[in-house]
Amino acid sequence: MQGSLHRFPSAGSTSLFAVAANGCLVGLYGRSSGWLALNDDDEGKERPADDVGCFLRGGVYRSCLRLSWLGKVSGRSWTVVIVGLTPGRQQMGNALIPARRSLLNGRTEAEAAEDAKVFASFSGPMRSNLVAMLDSIGLSRSLGIATAGSLWASDAHRVHFTSILRYPVFMNGANYTGAPSPTATPLLRTHLMKWFAEEMRALPNAVFVPLGPVASEAVEIVAAQGRLDRRQVLAGLPHPSGANAERVAFFLGRKRREELSSKVNPEKLLAARAALADKVLALRSLQGDTP
Numbered sequence: 001m002q003g004s005l006h007r008f009p010s011a012g013s014t015s016l017f018a019v020a021a022n023g024c025l026v027g028l029y030g031r032s033s034g035w036l037a038l039n040d041d042d043e044g045k046e047r048p049a050d051d052v053g054c055f056l057r058g059g060v061y062r063s064c065l066r067l068s069w070l071g072k073v074s075g076r077s078w079t080v081v082i083v084g085l086t087p088g089r090q091q092m093g094n095a096l097i098p099a100r101r102s103l104l105n106g107r108t109e110a111e112a113a114e115d116a117k118v119f120a121s122f123s124g125p126m127r128s129n130l131v132a133m134l135d136s137i138g139l140s141r142s143l144g145i146a147t148a149g150s151l152w153a154s155d156a157h158r159v160h161f162t163s164i165l166r167y168p169v170f171m172n173g174a175n176y177t178g179a180p181s182p183t184a185t186p187l188l189r190t191h192l193m194k195w196f197a198e199e200m201r202a203l204p205n206a207v208f209v210p211l212g213p214v215a216s217e218a219v220e221i222v223a224a225q226g227r228l229d230r231r232q233v234l235a236g237l238p239h240p241s242g243a244n245a246e247r248v249a250f251f252l253g254r255k256r257r258e259e260l261s262s263k264v265n266p267e268k269l270l271a272a273r274a275a276l277a278d279k280v281l282a283l284r285s286l287q288g289d290t291p
Contacts, residue, residue, distance in 0.1 A: 080206065085163055086168060089170070091122075098115045125242055130240040145158070196222055234280065236276050
């Protein structure tokens with residue numbers, strides 16, 4: 001199948017690009033000018049790193065470096081689905097390293113993909129913040145585990161890590177942060193409703209934990225169209241990124257109300273925390289097979 005490039009205009013001279021090959025979306029990236037087309041016969045050929053963006057840094061297009069294979073949801077059974085916006089530049093790089101290592105060690109592509117996902121998903125300081133917030137709302141207790149941190153270790157089979165936009169999106173070479181809106185932008189909405197909706201349908205009994213308002217809005221839209229029980233969507237967690245440190249600290253009770261800047265709405269965070277705690281308490285009755 002011939003590879004393809006899709007482009008839609010945005011503000012100023014910036015454009016957002018979607019690169020598709022082998023029947024699945026390989027990546028999205030934005031830059032001020034230029035075009036790129038990848039064909040199936042490009043595999044293994046040297047290409048300038050600038051031409052392909054950072055997700056193919058090093059200049060070699062290899063099928064084993066894709067962040068997903070054949071557009072399919074892979075893995076076993078999950079109890080919790082943690083949903084971000086889109087893989088960032090650092091996360092993408094963090095995924096390629098263990099994937100390459102696993103393949104060199106003789107593991108299968110499916111095993112390498114699983115290794116990469118667990119290693120790279122919400123890596124760095126984001127993971128510490130996320131674990132603390134999940135523990136604070138009682139999710140680990142409802143799952144019967146000591147801490148949500150084990151979802152990246154011994155309990156990795158209980159979790160699925162994903163994003164509303166499965167493949168990396170960049171604007172002018174920088175990480176995409178939700179603008180333009182993925183639900184209001186035709187190209188992004190198409191891939192949201194195709195790939196992420198497919199994942200939701202494949203996991204009808206899972207509990208979905210979207211991170212940040214953009215991911216939360218998208219998950220709730222897809223859930224409503226797919227007739228998923230809204231009790232299975234734990235929306236309201238602040239995004240665990242370092243840029244959101246103040247909101248995370250208040251959510252966790254590590255920062256007092258009087259210490260907050262004017263950018264933070266404490267009442268909204270308190271209401272979200274209370275609602276999430278109530279939803280988590282109800283999970284045991286909702287999911288009869290949850291330990």
